[in-house]
Amino acid sequence: MAAWVSTAGWAGAVRRVLGDAWIVTGDGIMGPDQARRSGSRPELSASAAPSWYRHVPTTLKTAVKDLRQWQRARQFSVDPAGPWLDHDVAFVWQRHELFHQAGLRLARSLSVPSVLFVPATLVWESDQWGTTRPGWRGLVERHGEIPALCGADLVACGTEPVAEEARRLGVESDRIVVTPTGADLDLFAQADGAAVRRQLGLDGRFVVGWVGSFRPFHTLDIAVSAAARVEGATLLLVGDGPERVPIETLARRAGVEIVTTGTVPHTELPAYLGAMDVGLVLAGRGQAFHYSPLKLAEYLAAGLPVVVPDVAPIVERLAPEVDAVVVPPGDINGLAGALVRLRDDLELRKKLGANASAAAMQWSWDRQVERVLAALERT
Numbered sequence: 001m002a003a004w005v006s007t008a009g010w011a012g013a014v015r016r017v018l019g020d021a022w023i024v025t026g027d028g029i030m031g032p033d034q035a036r037r038s039g040s041r042p043e044l045s046a047s048a049a050p051s052w053y054r055h056v057p058t059t060l061k062t063a064v065k066d067l068r069q070w071q072r073a074r075q076f077s078v079d080p081a082g083p084w085l086d087h088d089v090a091f092v093w094q095r096h097e098l099f100h101q102a103g104l105r106l107a108r109s110l111s112v113p114s115v116l117f118v119p120a121t122l123v124w125e126s127d128q129w130g131t132t133r134p135g136w137r138g139l140v141e142r143h144g145e146i147p148a149l150c151g152a153d154l155v156a157c158g159t160e161p162v163a164e165e166a167r168r169l170g171v172e173s174d175r176i177v178v179t180p181t182g183a184d185l186d187l188f189a190q191a192d193g194a195a196v197r198r199q200l201g202l203d204g205r206f207v208v209g210w211v212g213s214f215r216p217f218h219t220l221d222i223a224v225s226a227a228a229r230v231e232g233a234t235l236l237l238v239g240d241g242p243e244r245v246p247i248e249t250l251a252r253r254a255g256v257e258i259v260t261t262g263t264v265p266h267t268e269l270p271a272y273l274g275a276m277d278v279g280l281v282l283a284g285r286g287q288a289f290h291y292s293p294l295k296l297a298e299y300l301a302a303g304l305p306v307v308v309p310d311v312a313p314i315v316e317r318l319a320p321e322v323d324a325v326v327v328p329p330g331d332i333n334g335l336a337g338a339l340v341r342l343r344d345d346l347e348l349r350k351k352l353g354a355n356a357s358a359a360a361m362q363w364s365w366d367r368q369v370e371r372v373l374a375a376l377e378r379t
Contacts, residue, residue, distance in 0.1 A: 001213060001239075002119075002294050004039025005266055007095055008032040009182055010117065013365035017373070018090055024078050024102075040265040042240065062131055066098060066140055073099035080109040091115045091376060094152075098122055098144040104151050113376050116152035117179070120291055121145060121165045128288040129217055146170060154375055156368070158292040159313040177375035180317065181292040182365035187267065188301035189357075193274025200259050202275060205234040206343045209276030209304070211269065211295045214241025219284040219330070221250060226335040228254040230343060238264060238272050273302040277349065278342050283309035285330025300360035305352035307338045323359045324352065 007023060012032035014021035023030050030038075053061075089112045094103025096118040107114035123133065123141040133140060149155060150170050156179040157163040163176050197203050208227055212218050220243060227233045234257040237247070244260060251258040264272060273279065279299035283289045289311040296314065299306045300323075308314045309329040320326040325342065327334035342349055361367065 001039045001263075003095060004035050005294060006117075006119070006181060008035035008039065008266075009184060009365040010093060010369070011035065012184060013182070013369045014090075014093070017366055017369045020084075020087060022082065022084055024082070024106075026072065026076050029083065036266045040263060042263045058131055059134065062126070062133060063136070066133070066136070066144070069098040069100070070144070073097075073101070076100065076102045078102050078106045080106060084110075090373070091154075093117060093372075094148075095119075096122070096145075096148060098140060101148050101151065104148060107153070113153040113379070114151070115154045115156055115372055115376075116148055117156045118149070118162055118166060119158040119181070120162050121149070121169060124165050125290070128290060141169070154372065154379060156372055156375075159290060160316070161290040161313065175379060177371055179368040179371050180313075180363060181294045181297050182363050182368050183294075183297040183301035183360060185301050185360060185364050185366075188270045188273065188298055188360075189303075191270040191274035191302035191304070193271050193276065196271045196275035200236070200261075200275065202234060202236065202259070205257070206230070206232045206339075207236050207275060207277045208233050208280060208339060209236045209238070209273065209278065210280045210282070211238045211273070211298070212241070213239055214243040214247065216243060217284075217287065218243070219282045219287070220247045222282050222284070222330060222332055222335060223280055224251045224254055224256055224258075225332045226339060227251075227256045229332075229336040230339045232343065233257070233339060234259060236272070236276055237261070238269070269298065270302055273299060273304050276304055278339065279304040279306045280335075281306065281308045281314065283311055283329040285328070287329060289313060289329070297360070297363040300356040300363055303353040303357040303360075305342060305349045306356060307335065307342070317362065318359060323355050 011021040011023050023035050089110055091113045092103045092107035093115045096116055104114045123137060123145060146169050149166055155166050155171050155176050157166055157176055158181060160178055163178055166176055227235050237260045240263045248260060281293055281296050292313055306324045308324045308326055310326050311329060315326055318324045325338045327338050
């Protein structure tokens with residue numbers, strides 16, 4: 001889902017900055033709005049997978065996924081004679097996926113720069129989350145990642161830790177630019193949540209919100225434990241995924257009021273953010289945290305006060321007590337204390353919300369496109 005939304009975000013920003021953009025997929029050419037709708041399909045959620053699939057060993061699932069990616073990459077090519085042929089193409093952007101180089105080949109055919117967007121190097125990211133490739137890890141990294149990383153004219157990394165991994169794999173520093181995940185400022189500036197609060201029965205509650213795909217690394221159990229210590233708090237969790245039912249069960253057992261919505265269309269997400277009093281980004285104690293969260297960019301764009309973990313990819317871009325409240329990763333007491341403080345201090349929430357809107361300017365998709373264009377001028 002995040003892949004579709006971020007691709008739509010980049011394409012929409014390119015249209016605003018440069019005039020036009022096309023998203024090319026294995027299913028054809030589409031625009032940003034269609035890609036955004038594709039990212040809101042409920043069937044993308046892992047919770048929609050057949051029950052038997054959840055019992056398949058992770059190593060086997062990873063091997064099958066790697067093989068499918070290799071097959072898709074072999075089948076995917078882009079005809080240079082597309083609708084862009086009569087346009088002055090500034091660059092070809094490709095999202096980094098294992099074995100894929102169709103965008104790089106297209107850029108060479110058009111004699112324009114290639115930009116590889118790398119939210120994370122994928123084999124390394126799997127390692128961070130405990131997914132191993134026994135016996136074939138090096139093979140996938142060598143043949144599935146390094147050719148694209150080293151072949152692109154510019155590598156746009158989501159965070160500095162990802163940029164460091166790109167360097168380890170052979171990318172020169174002068175071909176790297178850091179482009180954090182962004183948000184569409186115009187879309188999220190319209191974050192009026194009054195109707196959603198009424199619809200979900202949240203009026204009069206202190207609403208602690210979160211958006212995501214309910215994966216184990218999101219550590220939502222921390223939010224449940226902290227909310228249990230905050231009188232009057234209700235958790236509003238937007239999205240779906242394999243951890244949704246366990247988290248709902250945990251909240252009921254802890255006596256925490258919880259509302260889960262399932263997947264909502266991305267264009268409706270601002271209203272759900274507007275229904276929240278606080279937005280959460282979570283991390284476990286000692287947990288690797290290398291990525292730039294889409295949810296954080298969207299919280300900021302919606303002017304939502306946020307509580308974030310003290311991890312480098314976030315606190316390097318947000319000033320504690322100015323743009324966000326920062327707590328140690330995995331600290332349930334610290335998170336509960338921050339929520340109580342925000343519940344009781346409306347003026348603090350207003351200040352953080354206003355500062356969040358200002359900070360979002362650096363997190364917009366348009367700003368990331370501008371970073372890419374500036375980096376291409378230097379290369």
